[in-house]
Amino acid sequence: MMPSPDLPSGISVAANLMEVRRLAEHLRMACADKAIDELTTFDCELALVEAANNVVEHGYQGRPEGELTLIVQIAGSTIRMELLDRGTPVPDGQFLRCETVPPDATHGRGTGIIQSCMDGIEYTSENGLNRLVMTKRLP
Amino acid sequence: MVGESEILEVVIDHPRLDAAAAPALRQELAGRFEDRPERVILDLSNVEFIDSTGLGVLVSMLKQMGTNGRIVIVGASPAVQRLLxxxxxDSLFIQCDSISAAHDALA
Known part of the structure; x- marks a missing residue:
C-alpha cells in the first residue's frame, strides 16, 4: 500500500545550532515535495529556526545531551510544524506577548518573527516535554 | 585603513547567515570594520537564508560604525528582503540592485 502523502514526517537531532540546519533541511524537503511556494517555505523555515535556536540557547543552555524533534505535516491547506524538546520551558505566555524591539537591538526578535511568520502558535509543557505547534495556512 | 571618503565593500560568503554562522561572521566583519568606516556596501548575493541572529550581527556592525554610519545591502534575496x-x-538598511547603484546611494 502506498503511504499517504499527507502523513506527518519527523526528524530528531541533537540540540546544537549546526543541527538546527538539519531540521530546516527536513522542512524544506517536505515543502518541496508538496510544491509549496518559496516565500511560504521561507516563513516556515524562519519560524522553525528561530524556535529551535531558542530551545538550543535557552532551553538546553548548551547542554550536549539535549534533543529536538520536528514533526511536519502538510495536509489540506495547512502546514503544521510540531517542535518537541525536554529543556527548560519558555515562560508562560511568551509566544503570545507583543514586544517592541528597538531598531538597534541585536537580540530579542525571535518571538516577534515567529508571530509574523505563522498563523497559529500553541505551546504546552507537560511532564518535562515541551511542545510548540506552529501552523500556517497555504496561500 | 578606510579613509573618510572611502566606501568599504564587503562580500558575505556564508549561504546561511544563521546562529551557527554568526560567531565566524562576527569575527570576519569585526576585522573589516576595525577602522570604523562610515559607508559600507554589503553584498549579500550569496546569502540564501538569514535569521534574527545573522541580522543581529549586521545591526551590531552598523552600531559599531557610529551615528553617521550607513550600510547599503546589495543582492538581497527574497528571504533577506522578507526578514528585513x-x-x-528595511528602514535601517538601504537596499540597492547593484554595486554601482549602491555607490550612487552612498555618494
Whole structure:
C-alpha cells in the first residue's frame, strides 16, 4: 500500500545550532515535495529556526545531551510544524506577548518573527516535554 | 585603513547567515570594520537564508560604525528582503540592485 502523502514526517537531532540546519533541511524537503511556494517555505523555515535556536540557547543552555524533534505535516491547506524538546520551558505566555524591539537591538526578535511568520502558535509543557505547534495556512 | 571618503565593500560568503554562522561572521566583519568606516556596501548575493541572529550581527556592525554610519545591502534575496521587512529593519538598511547603484546611494 502506498503511504499517504499527507502523513506527518519527523526528524530528531541533537540540540546544537549546526543541527538546527538539519531540521530546516527536513522542512524544506517536505515543502518541496508538496510544491509549496518559496516565500511560504521561507516563513516556515524562519519560524522553525528561530524556535529551535531558542530551545538550543535557552532551553538546553548548551547542554550536549539535549534533543529536538520536528514533526511536519502538510495536509489540506495547512502546514503544521510540531517542535518537541525536554529543556527548560519558555515562560508562560511568551509566544503570545507583543514586544517592541528597538531598531538597534541585536537580540530579542525571535518571538516577534515567529508571530509574523505563522498563523497559529500553541505551546504546552507537560511532564518535562515541551511542545510548540506552529501552523500556517497555504496561500 | 578606510579613509573618510572611502566606501568599504564587503562580500558575505556564508549561504546561511544563521546562529551557527554568526560567531565566524562576527569575527570576519569585526576585522573589516576595525577602522570604523562610515559607508559600507554589503553584498549579500550569496546569502540564501538569514535569521534574527545573522541580522543581529549586521545591526551590531552598523552600531559599531557610529551615528553617521550607513550600510547599503546589495543582492538581497527574497528571504533577506522578507526578514528585513518583518523586522522593519528595511528602514535601517538601504537596499540597492547593484554595486554601482549602491555607490550612487552612498555618494
Amino acid at each position: 521587512h518583518i523586522t522593519r529593519l
